Amino acid sequence: MEEEFKEVIYVFLKKSRFFLDWKKSLLDELKDKYEFKFFYNSKKFLEYLLFHPPSMILYYYPKDPKTFERLVSIKKEFNLRIIPLILMVDKMDFEFLREKADVVDDFIITVEEPKETVLRIEYAFKRLERVADNNSLTGLPGNTSIARTIERILHSDKAYAVAYVDLDNFKSYNDKYGFSKGDEMIKNLARILLNAVVEFSPDDYFVGHIGGDDFVFIVPLERVEKICQEVIRRFDSTVPYFVNQEDLSQGYFICKNRQGQLTKIPLPSVSIAVVPVHKGKFSHIGEISQRAAEVKSYVKKMSGSNYFIDRRA
Amino acid sequence: MDVYEKRKEVRRKLRKLEGLPTLPPIVQKLNVMIEDETVSINQIAEVIEKDQVITSKVLRLANSAFYGFPKKVSTVQNALMLLGINVVKILITTSSIFEILHKEDVGLWEHSIGVAACTRIIAEKIELKEPQEIATAGLLHDLGRVIERVAFKEDYEKIAKMVEAGEDHIEAEKKVLGIDHAEMGAYLMRQWNLPDRLIESVDAHHELKRAKKFKREAAAIHLADVIIHARGYGETILKKVPPLDEKVFKILKFDIWEVKEILKVLEPRLYELKFFTEELIRESEST
Numbered sequence: 047m048e049e050e051f052k053e054v055i056y057v058f059l060k061k062s063r064f065f066l067d068w069k070k071s072l073l074d075e076l077k078d079k080y081e082f083k084f085f086y087n088s089k090k091f092l093e094y095l096l097f098h099p100p101s102m103i104l105y106y107y108p109k110d111p112k113t114f115e116r117l118v119s120i121k122k123e124f125n126l127r128i129i130p131l132i133l134m135v136d137k138m139d140f141e142f143l144r145e146k147a148d149v150v151d152d153f154i155i156t157v158e159e160p161k162e163t164v165l166r167i168e169y170a171f172k173r174l175e176r177v178a179d180n181n182s183l184t185g186l187p188g189n190t191s192i193a194r195t196i197e198r199i200l201h202s203d204k205a206y207a208v209a210y211v212d213l214d215n216f217k218s219y220n221d222k223y224g225f226s227k228g229d230e231m232i233k234n235l236a237r238i239l240l241n242a243v244v245e246f247s248p249d250d251y252f253v254g255h256i257g258g259d260d261f262v263f264i265v266p267l268e269r270v271e272k273i274c275q276e277v278i279r280r281f282d283s284t285v286p287y288f289v290n291q292e293d294l295s296q297g298y299f300i301c302k303n304r305q306g307q308l309t310k311i312p313l314p315s316v317s318i319a320v321v322p323v324h325k326g327k328f329s330h331i332g333e334i335s336q337r338a339a340e341v342k343s344y345v346k347k348m349s350g351s352n353y354f355i356d357r358r359a
Numbered sequence: 360m361d362v363y364e365k366r367k368e369v370r371r372k373l374r375k376l377e378g379l380p381t382l383p384p385i386v387q388k389l390n391v392m393i394e395d396e397t398v399s400i401n402q403i404a405e406v407i408e409k410d411q412v413i414t415s416k417v418l419r420l421a422n423s424a425f426y427g428f429p430k431k432v433s434t435v436q437n438a439l440m441l442l443g444i445n446v447v448k449i450l451i452t453t454s455s456i457f458e459i460l461h462k463e464d465v466g467l468w469e470h471s472i473g474v475a476a477c478t479r480i481i482a483e484k485i486e487l488k489e490p491q492e493i494a495t496a497g498l499l500h501d502l503g504r505v506i507e508r509v510a511f512k513e514d515y516e517k518i519a520k521m522v523e524a525g526e527d528h529i530e531a532e533k534k535v536l537g538i539d540h541a542e543m544g545a546y547l548m549r550q551w552n553l554p555d556r557l558i559e560s561v562d563a564h565h566e567l568k569r570a571k572k573f574k575r576e577a578a579a580i581h582l583a584d585v586i587i588h589a590r591g592y593g594e595t596i597l598k599k600v601p602p603l604d605e606k607v608f609k610i611l612k613f614d615i616w617e618v619k620e621i622l623k624v625l626e627p628r629l630y631e632l633k634f635f636t637e638e639l640i641r642e643s644e645s646t
Binding site: 329 | 377378419420422423445449450452453455552
């Protein structure tokens, strides 16, 4: 997504002339891209970590091994595992570094060329983007990336729309046609979402897969309505590929409901709940998903494919 | 610097404020409790509820965007349920503490837990919903004073002198800082994403008209503040009883004589609290 937001990197260091130069060369190279915050005091470092988790941590181990253990436990307990942690050491100690592999993402030898540090930082971010949490079925980014993106647009000056997409009657469809057909339909929806979003908002978009038949896309607010219409049009027009002729012509299929009785189930359709996000309107991801749930319950009451934009302040 | 400029500067500083210190005895007590497997989450919550700084940190964490719980968390008990005990452990080990136990800090601490207890009694009496939430607001009502003591030391000394010379405490704060302690506490609580009910009742606890939605909550804290001062429990910069806004009786819909009933319930609570704080201080001095 295009925005003014800079990833924040915390660097825990020792005060020394060596690091003064090191710091300077790091900043020369990267200060336009990332926001660095340097810490020399362990309490302050841990407190910031708790209340303002950064996007990456560089930790100079020899300065304070005890605080390092705390840092590792914070990462575990607070589910901050996703934040890449790069260990800084003075020399290559094979056994030591091997032992740290469980909790550390990469390491830097401080006496090496500072440019190497720059590369490690860039590589770590790229790796995160690629492998972090993509859904194995659709290849779309998962909940961590979704949360990060929403976090970003919360602070953006531009108005965005967060659209929650899911399928109606998907469970019954799965029961009747089987899981592999169901997976096909999920992949189809993923493709349609991505295509529509890329076509109508090529310079600024995000599509994520929450799981199952739940998706999210994020685009500039003024483009969302058109995209919703397009997604619905395309999805409805592809449904025939996924149901047999008999069901298609009657417009429903017969399936056992939860009580075990045979009932008529409408063909799968798509529901989109849109939550507009203006700067300062929400301070919390939870507030957005709660809004979305409210809108969703409303959209779900309508039959067929529908979208609804929450116009409340 | 004129008052307007000063106010801007204060707010700028507040936005960056981190690491409010708390009193060593309570941190020591919590450290012991956390290591003890037989201590329950509720017992830990009860102790945290007696410290405004740790309480504010726990609530801040539970309401931070990072956790993204769909509803705002307003009590320590609920926050601990959601965050889990390990989080509290880390929070406490990273909390900074006052290096020296000043009489003034202890006085303000006692005042705050006294007001929390009294606010709770009033809230229960007039049947406000979720009395523990209002007690929490009562606990946090003078958070601005802690901030003044820690982050605006020189200004605080100035204010203290003016109050001693007979000036009204709120006026003195407004003259020196451009903002009073009630607004300051509320400002930070808003930064921290705490629930509106807490923010507004803290903001309005000296000027009831500042409350819009939570008038009764603000009035309950105001009355509790006056009662605790009058009772002489703890100590604040005022060193005397603050003026009582008589509108509280109208807002709370009770008669001034009913205060007597509150005092009856309050007195044994204050004894318990005194016992608690004195024992804590004794324990911490003996280690």
